[in-house]
Amino acid sequence: MTGAVITAWSAISACGIGAAAHRVAYGDPARRLRPTAVGEPVPAEAHVAADFDVTEALGPKGTSSMDRCSGLAVAAAADLLAPGERPQGHFGCIQRNQSAPGGIAPPSGIGVVLGTTSGSAQTQFDFTRESQTRSKPYRVNPALMPFALMNSAAGQTAIWHGLTGPNTTIAGGRMSGLSTLRYGARLLATGRADAVLCGAVEEYGPARQRLADQRKPDDADGRPLGEGGAVLLLEPAAHAPAGHVDPDRTDANRTDTDRTDANRPGGRVPLAELLGIDTRVAVDDDPAAALEVCIRRTLDRAGAAASDVRTVAVSGPPGPLAGAERDAVARTLAHADVRDPGEIIGDTGAATGPFQVTLLLDRPGLALTTAVDEDGTVGCGLLRVP
Amino acid sequence: MVVTGVGVVSSIGTGADAYARGLREGRSGARPIEAFDTTGFAHATGCEVVGFDPELWLRRVPVAEAGRATQFAIASARMALDDAGIGEDGLRDRRGLVSVGTTDGGSDDGERLAASFVHDGPAAADPAAARRVPASRLATGVARDLGLADVEVSTIATACAAGNYAIGGGVDAIRTGEADYALCGGADALCRMTFTGFYRLGAVDPDRCRPFDVDRHGIHTGEGGAVLLLEPLDDALARGARIYAEVLGYGLNCDAHHQVAPHGESVARCMALALDDAGISPGDVDLISAHGTGTKANDVTECGAIHSVFGADGDVPPTVSVKSMLGHTMGAASALGAVACALGIDGGFIPPTINHTETDPECAVDCVPNTAVDAELGVVANNALAFGGNNAVLVLGRPA
Amino acid sequence: MNVDESAGAPAVTNPVVRERAGEIKALVCRVLETEPDAVGLEDRFVDDLGADSMKLIELLSHLEIEFDVEIDEDELDRLVHLRGVYDVLGDVVGA
Numbered sequence: 001m002t003g004a005v006i007t008a009w010s011a012i013s014a015c016g017i018g019a020a021a022h023r024v025a026y027g028d029p030a031r032r033l034r035p036t037a038v039g040e041p042v043p044a045e046a047h048v049a050a051d052f053d054v055t056e057a058l059g060p061k062g063t064s065s066m067d068r069c070s071g072l073a074v075a076a077a078a079d080l081l082a083p084g085e086r087p088q089g090h091f092g093c094i095q096r097n098q099s100a101p102g103g104i105a106p107p108s109g110i111g112v113v114l115g116t117t118s119g120s121a122q123t124q125f126d127f128t129r130e131s132q133t134r135s136k137p138y139r140v141n142p143a144l145m146p147f148a149l150m151n152s153a154a155g156q157t158a159i160w161h162g163l164t165g166p167n168t169t170i171a172g173g174r175m176s177g178l179s180t181l182r183y184g185a186r187l188l189a190t191g192r193a194d195a196v197l198c199g200a201v202e203e204y205g206p207a208r209q210r211l212a213d214q215r216k217p218d219d220a221d222g223r224p225l226g227e228g229g230a231v232l233l234l235e236p237a238a239h240a241p242a243g244h245v246d247p248d249r250t251d252a253n254r255t256d257t258d259r260t261d262a263n264r265p266g267g268r269v270p271l272a273e274l275l276g277i278d279t280r281v282a283v284d285d286d287p288a289a290a291l292e293v294c295i296r297r298t299l300d301r302a303g304a305a306a307s308d309v310r311t312v313a314v315s316g317p318p319g320p321l322a323g324a325e326r327d328a329v330a331r332t333l334a335h336a337d338v339r340d341p342g343e344i345i346g347d348t349g350a351a352t353g354p355f356q357v358t359l360l361l362d363r364p365g366l367a368l369t370t371a372v373d374e375d376g377t378v379g380c381g382l383l384r385v386p
Numbered sequence: 387m388v389v390t391g392v393g394v395v396s397s398i399g400t401g402a403d404a405y406a407r408g409l410r411e412g413r414s415g416a417r418p419i420e421a422f423d424t425t426g427f428a429h430a431t432g433c434e435v436v437g438f439d440p441e442l443w444l445r446r447v448p449v450a451e452a453g454r455a456t457q458f459a460i461a462s463a464r465m466a467l468d469d470a471g472i473g474e475d476g477l478r479d480r481r482g483l484v485s486v487g488t489t490d491g492g493s494d495d496g497e498r499l500a501a502s503f504v505h506d507g508p509a510a511a512d513p514a515a516a517r518r519v520p521a522s523r524l525a526t527g528v529a530r531d532l533g534l535a536d537v538e539v540s541t542i543a544t545a546c547a548a549g550n551y552a553i554g555g556g557v558d559a560i561r562t563g564e565a566d567y568a569l570c571g572g573a574d575a576l577c578r579m580t581f582t583g584f585y586r587l588g589a590v591d592p593d594r595c596r597p598f599d600v601d602r603h604g605i606h607t608g609e610g611g612a613v614l615l616l617e618p619l620d621d622a623l624a625r626g627a628r629i630y631a632e633v634l635g636y637g638l639n640c641d642a643h644h645q646v647a648p649h650g651e652s653v654a655r656c657m658a659l660a661l662d663d664a665g666i667s668p669g670d671v672d673l674i675s676a677h678g679t680g681t682k683a684n685d686v687t688e689c690g691a692i693h694s695v696f697g698a699d700g701d702v703p704p705t706v707s708v709k710s711m712l713g714h715t716m717g718a719a720s721a722l723g724a725v726a727c728a729l730g731i732d733g734g735f736i737p738p739t740i741n742h743t744e745t746d747p748e749c750a751v752d753c754v755p756n757t758a759v760d761a762e763l764g765v766v767a768n769n770a771l772a773f774g775g776n777n778a779v780l781v782l783g784r785p786a
Numbered sequence: 787m788n789v790d791e792s793a794g795a796p797a798v799t800n801p802v803v804r805e806r807a808g809e810i811k812a813l814v815c816r817v818l819e820t821e822p823d824a825v826g827l828e829d830r831f832v833d834d835l836g837a838d839s840m841k842l843i844e845l846l847s848h849l850e851i852e853f854d855v856e857i858d859e860d861e862l863d864r865l866v867h868l869r870g871v872y873d874v875l876g877d878v879v880g881a
Contacts (some may be wrong), residue, residue, distance in 0.1 A: 145583030150543035155774020171521030275662035
């Protein structure tokens with residue numbers, strides 16, 4: 001038991017913007033979009049988040065140099081913090097960036113934990129290209145630099161929404177979903193945050209496509225890349241009991257009067273309880289066996305039988321690793337229904353993990369999410385959907 | 387919870403003993419940068435690690451599969467275990483955590499790939515280098531090289547505060563009982579992109595890195611790695627381990643204000659959170675290992691925050707910047723700072739702030755200029771700030 | 787946006803800067819993320835238009851790139867409004 005529950009989610013991908021658009025595509029294969037040709041300069045097919053434009057979503061101020069990773073994160077988070085409020089046609093953010101006058105935001109108690117592979121590959125590439133091709137190597141756009149850092153998406157999410165809680169970026173690759181949920185649950189357990197936005201984003205661009213192509217030169221039949229981000233709202237179970245609002249969770253009982261109501265989620269009905277997470281490193285290069293150990297141990301710790309798990313979402317890594325992941329699942333959870341977000345939205349890299357979770361929330365019972373990364377890490381997370 | 391082993395790769399010394407000597411002597415790691423082509427820059431001094439041989443440290447992970455930052459992380463972790471007198475076999479049946487903080491991860495390989503693409507086109511592909519780019523390789527590399535299967539690994543990419551973030555992650559995993567030990571710290575390799583960015587922002591000192599000095603002009607980019615072995619006190623006592631320091635607590639927060647400019651009020655809040663977590667008051671703190679980058683903005687803002695937490699001038703403990711010696715080693719910086727604190731507590735000394743001539747009245751701290759001093763240190767706070775407004779403060783104390 | 791932008795700026799004597807005044811203003815607006823109508827000749831970037839020091843370094847960098855000139859960082863003290871930008875460029879362009 002991690003003591004944490006997922007109470008809301010939001011996502012942006014080729015399926016569209018917001019949870020509702022994703023539920024539609026998840027539920028009806030006929031509504032799923034084919035990958036589109038992305039052409040020059042790297043000919044490929046990809047599932048791009050075509051409905052999402054950073055400036056359109058967030059407005060012109062603070063976005064002229066913003067990468068799509070950061071834009072996706074800020075926009076996806078907005079949905080969880082101010083549902084239904086999108087003034088000026090935007091996502092309804094408190095834009096506390098660059099030019100914001102006055103002091104800092106009051107302590108919000110809301111943390112942000114986002115996963116990544118290596119940040120915005122496109123920003124990093126563009127920055128290097130400028131430096132390599134201009135008359136002086138420092139004739140670069142300095143505004144790109146903070147966006148080139150891997151913590152940009154998490155930092156921007158905090159800046160735009162005034163979230164002063166712990167703000168952590170985990171470069172977990174395909175393990176990001178599990179890593180951010182475990183880290184977030186621990187922030188709740190240790191009292192460092194009252195609620196945590198856990199998720200990951202992955203942009204599509206020629207720089208990422210080139211890196212993917214180079215990493216797997218022999219994987220010509222590989223799955224198209226996908227773009228998107230998914231963010232889960234994680235809260236302590238005690239704060240969000242199923243079906244009713246905890247009377248203790250009222251403003252009068254809060255000692256910290258600085259906290260703003262607008263940013264505090266409250267009284268949400270849990271969508272899933274996070275029962276446990278386990279990860280391992282396949283040091284003997286047998287990821288299937290390592291994942292099998294994780295799955296069995298996670299079920300044991302939760303006192304659950306393999307036959308209780310009704311649904312599994314796999315991470316679908318490139319190449320033979322996908323087979324290893326499926327093998328481990330088949331050996332342990334032969335009767336479960338297996339789902340794979342990559343079949344719907346393409347390979348969204350670090351964002352695969354949170355997308356996997358969003359695929360499991362429609363079916364009551366135990367559900368398992370698995371992950372296998374090219375770096376040799378494997379793991380799983382067990383959820384109970386009410 | 388206690389620190390029972392430390393491992394360091396740095397420009398002023400590799401290994402706990404050499405690093406401690408470098409700190410005591412106030413050695414400077416600054417030299418002309420050779421890690422990348424600096425043609426066209428008016429100045430390019432950095433703190434580069436020279437003579438590092440990855441073959442000496444990597445046993446299971448092939449050197450060609452490990453980027454330079456990963457190599458630093460693996461070497462630091464091996465040294466920390468050697469230092470603690472624990473073989474990797476002794477960890478196999480314990481649940482552990484490996485967490486490595488970084489700013490650039492595999493970006494040094496990424497930028498070389500980008501440059502070769504710009505100049506030579508797609509034919510210049512390098513699959514091995516492309517596989518070294520994902521930053522998760524740093525922490526996973528440590529686990530793989532030590533042959534540790536039952537570990538939680540995470541590479542924390544919270545930019546220049548990542549080292550303290552990673553250490554904090556280890557602290558919490560041990561506190562909640564989810565890990566029996568933690569190997570945590572940070573690593574970064576010199577990266578042209580980072581140098582270029584700071585240079586363009588006017589934040590690289592052409593001459594010397596001189597935090598808190600009235601004539602300071604910015605950072606020197608640096609590189610290195612540092613890993614600490616954390617264990618519960620009882621375990622350490624049971625095996626008669628050498629104990630460098632006790633981990634008293636830490637704090638995390640986010641300015642939520644500006645991408646690159648730190649906010650003093652928020653930095654002060656983070657220090658207060660750390661002191662609260664450690665269960666101590668400001669008056670208990672004997673030394674602050676500051677973020678102290680040497681930029682105009684950082685040092686004034688950070689010192690202002692320190693003054694607001696620690697009260698009137700007389701109550702502010704000595705505040706030093708090891709970056710004056712090491713340069714800004716990015717994600718490794720606060721891990722190297724934390725090790726410096728542990729060594730200072732253990733060895734009874736305060737590392738100096740070198741290159742110092744005249745303290746900026748706007749900073750107004752005793753930065754222990756140029757020469758280390760002997761001191762009995764009870765409690766030390768280690769600050770870390772990052773772009774994105776990410777703050778993390780770690781508090782270490784003398785073991786009981 | 788055209789050359790008329792400098793018509794009200796009698797101090798702009800450098801012919802290149804006069805010629806490209808509209809382009810310069812557009813660049814300033816792009817960096818400051820502001821509509822051209824909002825930027826008067828002596829509107830202060832920081833106090834009136836909400837810029838910060840990061841934005842000013844960004845502006846300096848883009849001016850260097852567009853005009854292929856070197857602008858000393860000390861000139862940031864003069865890059866405070868559009869007229870200041872014209873003045874600084876006037877000193878380094880074609881000099």
